[in-house]
Amino acid sequence: MLGFGGEREAVSKVGLTAADLVAARRREPAAVTRVYTAYAPALFRFFMAAVGDRHQAEDLTGTTFVSAIESLPRFRGPIEALGGWLFQIARHDLYDHRRKQSRSRIEPLEDNLNEAARMAGADDPEELALDRVDADRVVAAMRQLSDDQREVLLLRMAGGFTAPEVAEILGKTTGAVKALQHRGLASLARVLGLRSPEQPQERPYPSPDPGRLTSQEEEER
């Protein structure tokens, strides 16, 4: 394992080297392409699961990547930390996106549903809904988790980070991340109808309001 002093020989777990980082800072096409190829699929999966819309997820992936490459000269960490840094930008962009969405005017539902169906190539909103229920069953179930649980699981599963890496991205302790991923998966298992001995049905968890933390989560923070 190498720290800041050993940049030259360091290789990230997606196969990028310190030389790639240096070249990407100079926007050399080959290096930028390598960074993109290494991280864009994971970023896209993260956004897809978070926003549930392909076009928005594509735009967010592009926006994140552009801001990352533009900010790359200011990144001074080792190559191994690049993925975490990219996903910090991704989280920032996601929050921005959600904030903008929440300010949106309310449009006639029918217009939006028809537009969504048309863009997805479905005949009507009903067909689109049925398609999505089949294809995104688990991701849809994740919407019932708390924000923290969902974020931890997405960084673990879509981003491919270890618990300590997720802890660093989120600014939490590794123990808290492990607890969140455990409870997130337990809730997910329950929502999906899998047996979950840890959490009996009567326990009021997850919180009906994903923005609010349960007392147990609050304690872990």
Added chain:
Amino acid sequence: MPRPKPNKLHDELDALLDGRPVELTDELAPLAEAADALRAELAAYQLDPGVADRHLERVLHGSATVVSLPDRGQPNGWDLRRRLAAVVLAAALVLVPATMASAAALPGQPMYPFKRAIEELRIASVQWSPSREATERTRVVDARVDELDRLVELQMFNQLAPTLDALKQAVVEATAAVNDARKQGEVAAEAQDQLNQVVGLSKQVLAKVADVAKSTSLPLTGATRSAINTAVAETQNVLAQPGRQTGSGGSATAPDPNSPPASASPGSGSSPSSQTQPSTSAPEQPTTTQAPAPTTTTPPTTTTTPEPTTDSTLTPESAGGGGDTGDEQTGANGRATEDADPADQAPADSPNP
């Protein structure tokens, strides 16, 4: 600051998610099942190669308009259509020249790594279907043949040997993909036909390259001439019996540092059905003495027969190309600590201004 209680179950689940060996207890089983279901669903989300083109173009040339998300209110139906049209127009304006520019790139040119990366992305995006993968890999063979042809026309002789190696590799991978498609019961006839056509074309271009190497009137150094001769001989060997070379393809070359490890299935080399070319089309024997062993002595299994001196001659620029092999360094980031205060763990660099 209250510390989280240590919990064995949390640690076991974490180990399970990391792929470390853990006993699957009744408590862990449903969690593992949920994690698997989530992973499987996430894996189905694939980035469209066209979108990847657009993103890369936006970064590399800074000419694309960033597709802005609505910041003031949700657009109504008309606005949405108008914005969609604008996005499509912007994408077309950017994507078409970028794709054309990279498609025309030749080995040694700045856009060439971009072209190869796009090829890899395209292949990765169709790997769920063996027949589509076979078609895509055949397209890659066609691209290499086209490059060879143009390199000869432009007299870029120093790029011929590496491109021949890349062609050889592409043929081996395409053949393996066609075989895989056939094994999995997919309709592979069309892919096989396409591959046969491209292999036929490859032989014609290869003959052209061999003529170049033989010609004494061209300004070729001895080393370049020798490298071309060797590469031609090896490629002819593969073209004559593409299915038998699967195992050696990965070890003989590393065509581009951008390329991920060769995905050709080692087992497919022994498949007799991969004999797409009759034995009557024996390759023209080169003048060089470095020609590989005749095909009659080629082992039927995937045993490799590396030729170190030839490799170093053929792919001078691919040395170190194995850097992208994705070495696992779990937990490489040693800065995160288990019990430190979150404030102390904040990264040194702020992600966004």
